[in-house]
Amino acid sequence: MNPDDLSAIIKDDQSSASPRNDIGNNIDASRPSSPVAPSSIDIIDASHLQRKISKKNKKIKVLTEQAATLKVQAEDALQKALGLEMEQRQFFEDVEEMKAQFDKLADNHKKLLWEYLPARDPDMRAIPRIVGHLLETPTMIGTYPLEQVLGYGQYAVVYSSSSPEHPHLAIKAIDKHKMVDLVSLHRVSSEISSLGDPAIRHAGILGLLDVIHTKKHIYLVTERGGKDLFEVFGAHTDGLAEGTIRPLILHVAEAVDMLHRHNYCHRDLKP
Missing domain, CATH: 1.20.5 (Single alpha-helices involved in coiled-coils or other helix-helix interfaces)
Known part of the structure; x- marks a missing residue:
């Protein structure tokens, strides 16, 4: 067999084989594609979310x-x-x-x-009855003005006052709210009866002129004395002369003697 005949035979074989390959390719193309397997990254994300x-x-x-x-x-x-x-x-x-x-x-x-x-109680009858209708203000009691404060005590305040008949008065306002027992009551009654006793009238003893009893206070209206001792001594830094002191001491001694002769004790004398 010459070379030309052999080439012709190979071509025939190739041409006859080519349709089969096309058929196989068509068959493969018509088959359904298999599902794609999930990747490992997708599996990790789902597990993390869960x-x-x-x-x-x-x-x-x-x-x-x-x-x-x-x-x-x-x-x-x-x-x-x-x-x-x-x-x-x-x-x-x-x-x-x-x-x-x-x-x-x-x-x-x-x-x-x-x-x-x-x-x-006979021992307390010096305390008068309560006056129902009477002017009582911080600056006035009845017809008496409450002027300058002269002093304070445990139960009372002492004011200067005046009236047409007595231009120099002192009014002791006793606060009843601070006196809540019989001892206090006896003390007030004793003070009123003592100051009002006519047997101890003396120029050195202040006289009681009026007693006013209200719902809140008892007011003792008395004569007012002269200057306070501190006012007298204050201007004399080197002391007072004996001639000045002797009549003062005599005057005080006579008043105390009057009290003692009538069985009264002052209880607040200072040396």
């Missing part, structure tokens, strides 16, 4: 339980607050009731001391 969702659900469950507990505690606290409010309201009502009872007892006690006893 864990996060699980954690969130657990947290939501915990928060829900805590919210339920807080709600119960809040309701319990509200009930306790309402109970405390009721107890507080009751406490204030009890305090008001006790205050009203105390004020009533204090008023009765005051009436016993300043109205009942002076009217029935």
